[in-house]
Amino acid sequence: MSSLLAAVLFALTTSLAPRTPAPVGEDALWSPPEGFLESFHGACAGKSGDALGACFAAAMKKAGASPAALAFAERTGNRGYLRLFHNEGKVDVACATYPFRANANDVCFLVNGDPAMIDVDDPKNVDQPALDANRGYAALLKRYPKLAIFPGARGDSPGIQAGVRRDGGQEFAVEYFLQDGCHACARIAAMRLGFDFDENGKFLGSRLITIRVLAH
Numbered sequence: 001m002s003s004l005l006a007a008v009l010f011a012l013t014t015s016l017a018p019r020t021p022a023p024v025g026e027d028a029l030w031s032p033p034e035g036f037l038e039s040f041h042g043a044c045a046g047k048s049g050d051a052l053g054a055c056f057a058a059a060m061k062k063a064g065a066s067p068a069a070l071a072f073a074e075r076t077g078n079r080g081y082l083r084l085f086h087n088e089g090k091v092d093v094a095c096a097t098y099p100f101r102a103n104a105n106d107v108c109f110l111v112n113g114d115p116a117m118i119d120v121d122d123p124k125n126v127d128q129p130a131l132d133a134n135r136g137y138a139a140l141l142k143r144y145p146k147l148a149i150f151p152g153a154r155g156d157s158p159g160i161q162a163g164v165r166r167d168g169g170q171e172f173a174v175e176y177f178l179q180d181g182c183h184a185c186a187r188i189a190a191m192r193l194g195f196d197f198d199e200n201g202k203f204l205g206s207r208l209i210t211i212r213v214l215a216h
Contacts, residue, residue, distance in 0.1 A: 022071065024094050024111040028082045030060070030069035037099055052100070053078030072096070075117060080107060088162040090201040091170050095158050103183055106154035110172060113201035120160065120174045121151045126193065127206050136211045137178075144188055146181030152190070168199040173209055189213045 036059070044055035057078040061070060065081070072082045072094075080096035091113035098105050110118040118125060126149065131137050141147050152159035152175030159175035171194050178189040192209040 021075065021116050022068075024072060024082070024085065024092065024117075025068070026085050026087075027066060028068040028072040028094075029085055030065050030081045031083070032081070033063055036063050040099070050078075056100075076107075084156065084158065086160075086162070088172075089170055090199070091172075091197050093158065093160050093162065093172070095154060104151060104154070106158070108154050108158045108160060108174075110195060110197075110203075113197050113203060115203060118195070118203060120172075120195065121154075121176075123149070125195070125206055127208075131208055134208055134211070137208070140178060140189060140211070140213070144178075144180050146185075147178055147188060148181055149191070150177045150179050150183065152176050165196065169204070170197045170201075171195065172197075178211070187214055 040056065040059045043059060044052055047055050057070060057073055060073060060081065065073070069081060073080065076096055076098070079100070080098035082094055083097050084093075084095040086093040092111050093108060094111045094117075095106060095108040098107055104121075108120050110120060132141075161173040163171045163173065165171050173192050173194055176191045176193065177187045178191055180186045180188055190212045194207045194209045196204040196207065198204055
């Protein structure tokens with residue numbers, strides 16, 4: 001094989017290989033300057049979808065956001081910025097603010113593992129069959145047929161507790177509320193799910209830790 005052909009094949013292989021995103025760290029944190037949200041809403045009014053995201057990213061850059069902060073925003077689809085980061089080892093906790101969401105503006109992720117970014121409130125990350133099989137959950141569901149899972153606190157104290165597994169991996173206990181069908185409906189119970197990772201940061205799945213019925 002000629003050196004030119006080898007170089008071409010290497011370039012093609014490199015360009016087609018999936019890129020591992022850069023780790024999320026404290027350098028990606030960003031605090032909007034005073035008046036940013038007002039000016040953003042004024043400049044981006046009437047936009048939606050990708051156009052709104054692009055406008056938001058441009059506004060962040062104009063306001064002095066670092067390349068790392070802009071890279072994190074891009075990983076959210078240019079919908080949010082990183083406002084809190086907890087270094088927990090291989091897998092870390094990163095919480096973002098999505099300023100133009102109608103509800104639940106704060107979102108938390110488990111980052112730097114495999115996969116690289118897990119939204120703790122994405123329903124696909126909940127082992128629903130195992131949850132349905134739990135006697136306590138099943139009893140609540142029978143009493144409240146519209147029972148639904150909603151995020152716990154995701155603000156400055158995001159309701160995520162990090163720990164170490166016996167096998168050397170990591171576990172994250174994440175808090176949620178079980179509510180009677182809607183965002184503004186009664187909170188029936190508090191629930192904690194465990195998100196488990198092996199020592200290399202690979203996500204092993206979620207599991208139910210506790211369900212605590214709230215007084216009414």
